[in-house]
Amino acid sequence: MSKNINVALIGNPNTGKTSVFNQLTGLKQKVGNYPGITVEKKEGICKLPRGVKAHILDLPGTYSLNTTSLDESLVVELLLNKNDKDYPDVAVVISDVENLKRNLLLFTQIKDLKIPTILVINMADRMSRKGISLDVEAMEKKLDTKIALVSTRKRTGIERVKELIADYKSISSKPVLDPTRISPEYFDRLKKTFPQEDLYKLWLVITQDVNFMPIEKKRIQDATDFSTKSKDELKKLQHKETVLRYQLINNILKETYKVDFMAAKGLRASMDKILTHKVFGYLIFFVILLTIFQAIFDWSGYPMDFIDEQFAMASEWVKNTLPAGLFTDLLAEGIIAGIGGIVIFIPQIAFLFLFISLLEESGYMSRVVFLMDRLMRPFGLSGKSVVPLISGNACAIPAIMATRTIENWKERLITILVTPFTTCSARLPVYLILIALVIPEGSFLGLSYQALTLMLLYMIGFGMALLSAMALNKILKIKSRSVFMIEMPTYRLPLLKNVVYTVIEKTKSFVLGAGKIILAISIVLWFLGSNGYSDDFENAESIVTERIEKQGLSIYSKNYIQNNVASYRESVEAEDLEPSILKDSVQVLTEQLSERAVAQEIASYKLEHSYIGQAGKAFEPIVKPLGYDWKIGIAVLTSFAAREVFVGTLATIYSVGSDEEETIKNRMAAELDESGKPLFNLASGISLMLFYAFAMQCMSTLAIVKRETNSWKWPMIQLGFMSVFAYIIALIAYQILI
Amino acid sequence: MATVADLRYGQKGIIKDFTEHTLPIKLMELGCLPGNSVELLQIAPLNDPIYINLSGSHLAIRRSLAELIELDIIEETQAK
Structure with missing residues (x-):
C-alpha cells in the first residue's frame, strides 16, 4: 500500500497529547503554520506494523467542538471538510485517566462526525495512585470503539496505538448521540430543508460562527433562519446537547470506571497551598524569575562569546583566503556577519524556552497565571501576559513567540505590541557604555548612581509597556468572545523529550523565520556602508x-x-x-x-563617505536637537537593524581597532562638539538612553511581529509610534537638561 | 441567592438548575452542570481570580464569571 493513513490526534489540553505525538513520530516531525494564520501545525510520519505508514497530525488542544479560539475552530474546520488533504482516515482522541468524563465529551462529538475514532487513555501509570479502576473491555463495548491504555512516561501502550491505527478499517464509525434527541422539532425541520446533509455536521456549521470554508458557509446561508432564529434559543439547544452527552457518559462510566477516593493520594493540594500562597507564592515566583534572568544574562554569555568569536574568525578566514574583491567582502562582512547576528541569539532563545517549557510541563505556569491575573487586569492584560512581558526583559523575540498561549486575540495583540518596550538584553551594552560615560560616580543610600540609573531604565521600560497596554486597551476595538478560564493541571515531572523538542522547535522557527529578514537587511546595510557615489569614497585609500x-x-x-x-x-x-x-x-x-x-582610518573615511555616511550627514539636522552629531546619527540609524550594533558602529566610525568597551569608551569620552565641550555629556547621554529605551530598533522583532500577526500593519505601527515617541522624549530630555 | 463567588475556603456547593443561559458553553463542558459539585480551593491575592474544583476539573475563573453560577452551599467547614 502506498497511501499513508491520515491520522488526527485530538484531545483536551494537558492530556499529554504532545507526548503521544512525540512517541509516535520521534524526530520525524515538522512544525509549520497553517496557511494564513499563526496557529502551529505539527505533523509527522509514523511507521506502523506490516510496513504501513501513517501521517500524524497533532491538532491544537480543545475541550470540545464548540469553539472559542482560533486554534479550536481549526479543529472543527478540518473535521468538517472531507476534501482537505489532511482529513483523517482515523481520529485518535487522547484523554487522561483522571479527567476521563470530561475527555469523553469530546470523544462522543468526534465520533458523531462518523469518523472512525480510537480512544487513548493516557497517564495510565497514575491509576493505582489515584485509586482508579477501569473495565476496558466493557468500556470498549459501550463506547463502540477500541481503547489503548498508554503511559507516555513509562513508555507503555504506544505499540497498541500503532496497531489500532494500522487496523483502522475495523473501527466503528457509528455515531453515539442521535441529534434529533436535542430537539425533535428543530432537527426535523433541518432534515426537511437539507435532506442530503448530515444532521450533526449541519448543526455544527450553524452553531459555530467561525470562518468555515467558503463553500460550506455559502451552502448554509440558505439556513439563516435556522441560525439567526434566536441566538438564545440556539444556546439553549447547545446546553441541552451538553447535558445529554454527559448523561450518556455518566451511564457508561457508572459501570466501567471506579475511583476509590480513600486510595487517592495527591500532591496537588499541598503544593498548591504553597505555590499559590499570598506571600510564598510570589516569593517562589520571584526566585524562579531571578534564576531565569541569571541564565539568560549570565550563563548564555559563554556560548554567545564563543559564537561571536567563531564568526569573527570565519569572516577573517574568508577575507584572508579568498581573493580580495566584492564577492569576498559581501561574504565576509555581509553574509557571515549577518548569519552571525542571527546565531548569536540562539543561546538566549534556547535558555528561555528551556525554562518556559519546564514551567509549562510541570504545571506551574498555570499557577503563575492565577497569581498574576488580577494585577495585570487594569492594563487590559491577563495573567497569561506575564510570561511574555517578563521574557521581554531578555529578548522580545522569544517573548512574542510565547504570546501564543493567550487565547484572547485582543490581549495577545496588546501583549505583542507592548513587549518591545521592556528592556531587552540588546539595550544593555548601549546603556552600560553610556552610563559609564555620563553618569557620575558616587552613591545614594549605598547604591551607586550608575546602578540606580540602570535600574531606573528597566523600570521605565516595564512601566511604559504597562501604560501603553492600558492606552491600547482603550483604543483597540476588537471584540473577543473568549472568557478567562484556565485549567490547573496536576503537577508532574517534565518529560525530557518534550522539553528538548520544544527548545529545538522554537529555536528552529526563529532561525528560519526571522533569520531570513535579518540576513537580507544585514546585506543591504553592508552594501550601503561599503559603497559610495562620491570621488572621496572611490579614492579613500589614496x-x-x-x-x-x-x-x-x-x-x-x-x-x-x-x-x-x-x-x-x-x-x-x-x-x-x-x-x-x-x-x-x-x-x-x-x-x-x-x-x-x-x-x-581608511575604513573610517570610507564609511563617512559611503551611502550610510552620507545619510548620516543628511540625517544630522534631525538628530541635532537631541544633542547628537552625524556620527551618533549613523550609529542610531544602523541600530534600527539591531540595537547592539550601536557600539560596533561607533567603533568603526571612530576607527578604533577593537570592539573592546574600554577602548571605545575612552574614544567616546574624548569626542568634542563644535563648542569644544564633550559630545557625550549628561544631557546627550540621557537623551540617547531614553531614545534607546523607547525606539523600536530591532528588525528581528519586527519580523517576528509580522509573522505572529500575519500582516505588516502592526509591525509598521509599532515602528512608527515607538520611534516617534522615542524622538519626542529624547528631545524633551535633552532640551531640559542642556 | 448563593453563587460560586460566595464560597469560602474549602467550602462545597451543588450547582443549581439554571434558567439563565449566560454561562459560556465552555464552562458547562468542563463540568458546570446542575447537580455537580464545586469546591473552592484557593483565592488569589487581591481576592480574584478563584481556584475551584468543578466536579473533578481544577479551574481558575474570575469572580465575575463565578457570580453567574448559582448553587446551594452544602458544607460548612471550619475556615482555615
Missing part, C-alpha cells in the same frame, strides 16, 4: 594615505598603538627578555599595529 604621509597618523591611532605596545611590554616583563629581542618584537608589533591603524 586620500587617507596622502593625509597620513603629510600629517602622520591621527592622535587616536597613535594612542591605540602606544597603549597596545605598553600592554605588550607589561605582559612580557616577567620573561626577562634580552633587550635586543624585546626591541625587535616591539618594532614588529608597532609595524603591525600601524598597518592596522591605517586600514582602520
Whole structure:
C-alpha cells in the first residue's frame, strides 16, 4: 500500500497529547503554520506494523467542538471538510485517566462526525495512585470503539496505538448521540430543508460562527433562519446537547470506571497551598524569575562569546583566503556577519524556552497565571501576559513567540505590541557604555548612581509597556468572545523529550523565520556602508594615505598603538627578555599595529563617505536637537537593524581597532562638539538612553511581529509610534537638561 | 441567592438548575452542570481570580464569571 493513513490526534489540553505525538513520530516531525494564520501545525510520519505508514497530525488542544479560539475552530474546520488533504482516515482522541468524563465529551462529538475514532487513555501509570479502576473491555463495548491504555512516561501502550491505527478499517464509525434527541422539532425541520446533509455536521456549521470554508458557509446561508432564529434559543439547544452527552457518559462510566477516593493520594493540594500562597507564592515566583534572568544574562554569555568569536574568525578566514574583491567582502562582512547576528541569539532563545517549557510541563505556569491575573487586569492584560512581558526583559523575540498561549486575540495583540518596550538584553551594552560615560560616580543610600540609573531604565521600560497596554486597551476595538478560564493541571515531572523538542522547535522557527529578514537587511546595510557615489569614497585609500604621509597618523591611532605596545611590554616583563629581542618584537608589533591603524582610518573615511555616511550627514539636522552629531546619527540609524550594533558602529566610525568597551569608551569620552565641550555629556547621554529605551530598533522583532500577526500593519505601527515617541522624549530630555 | 463567588475556603456547593443561559458553553463542558459539585480551593491575592474544583476539573475563573453560577452551599467547614 502506498497511501499513508491520515491520522488526527485530538484531545483536551494537558492530556499529554504532545507526548503521544512525540512517541509516535520521534524526530520525524515538522512544525509549520497553517496557511494564513499563526496557529502551529505539527505533523509527522509514523511507521506502523506490516510496513504501513501513517501521517500524524497533532491538532491544537480543545475541550470540545464548540469553539472559542482560533486554534479550536481549526479543529472543527478540518473535521468538517472531507476534501482537505489532511482529513483523517482515523481520529485518535487522547484523554487522561483522571479527567476521563470530561475527555469523553469530546470523544462522543468526534465520533458523531462518523469518523472512525480510537480512544487513548493516557497517564495510565497514575491509576493505582489515584485509586482508579477501569473495565476496558466493557468500556470498549459501550463506547463502540477500541481503547489503548498508554503511559507516555513509562513508555507503555504506544505499540497498541500503532496497531489500532494500522487496523483502522475495523473501527466503528457509528455515531453515539442521535441529534434529533436535542430537539425533535428543530432537527426535523433541518432534515426537511437539507435532506442530503448530515444532521450533526449541519448543526455544527450553524452553531459555530467561525470562518468555515467558503463553500460550506455559502451552502448554509440558505439556513439563516435556522441560525439567526434566536441566538438564545440556539444556546439553549447547545446546553441541552451538553447535558445529554454527559448523561450518556455518566451511564457508561457508572459501570466501567471506579475511583476509590480513600486510595487517592495527591500532591496537588499541598503544593498548591504553597505555590499559590499570598506571600510564598510570589516569593517562589520571584526566585524562579531571578534564576531565569541569571541564565539568560549570565550563563548564555559563554556560548554567545564563543559564537561571536567563531564568526569573527570565519569572516577573517574568508577575507584572508579568498581573493580580495566584492564577492569576498559581501561574504565576509555581509553574509557571515549577518548569519552571525542571527546565531548569536540562539543561546538566549534556547535558555528561555528551556525554562518556559519546564514551567509549562510541570504545571506551574498555570499557577503563575492565577497569581498574576488580577494585577495585570487594569492594563487590559491577563495573567497569561506575564510570561511574555517578563521574557521581554531578555529578548522580545522569544517573548512574542510565547504570546501564543493567550487565547484572547485582543490581549495577545496588546501583549505583542507592548513587549518591545521592556528592556531587552540588546539595550544593555548601549546603556552600560553610556552610563559609564555620563553618569557620575558616587552613591545614594549605598547604591551607586550608575546602578540606580540602570535600574531606573528597566523600570521605565516595564512601566511604559504597562501604560501603553492600558492606552491600547482603550483604543483597540476588537471584540473577543473568549472568557478567562484556565485549567490547573496536576503537577508532574517534565518529560525530557518534550522539553528538548520544544527548545529545538522554537529555536528552529526563529532561525528560519526571522533569520531570513535579518540576513537580507544585514546585506543591504553592508552594501550601503561599503559603497559610495562620491570621488572621496572611490579614492579613500589614496586620500587617507596622502593625509597620513603629510600629517602622520591621527592622535587616536597613535594612542591605540602606544597603549597596545605598553600592554605588550607589561605582559612580557616577567620573561626577562634580552633587550635586543624585546626591541625587535616591539618594532614588529608597532609595524603591525600601524598597518592596522591605517586600514582602520581608511575604513573610517570610507564609511563617512559611503551611502550610510552620507545619510548620516543628511540625517544630522534631525538628530541635532537631541544633542547628537552625524556620527551618533549613523550609529542610531544602523541600530534600527539591531540595537547592539550601536557600539560596533561607533567603533568603526571612530576607527578604533577593537570592539573592546574600554577602548571605545575612552574614544567616546574624548569626542568634542563644535563648542569644544564633550559630545557625550549628561544631557546627550540621557537623551540617547531614553531614545534607546523607547525606539523600536530591532528588525528581528519586527519580523517576528509580522509573522505572529500575519500582516505588516502592526509591525509598521509599532515602528512608527515607538520611534516617534522615542524622538519626542529624547528631545524633551535633552532640551531640559542642556 | 448563593453563587460560586460566595464560597469560602474549602467550602462545597451543588450547582443549581439554571434558567439563565449566560454561562459560556465552555464552562458547562468542563463540568458546570446542575447537580455537580464545586469546591473552592484557593483565592488569589487581591481576592480574584478563584481556584475551584468543578466536579473533578481544577479551574481558575474570575469572580465575575463565578457570580453567574448559582448553587446551594452544602458544607460548612471550619475556615482555615
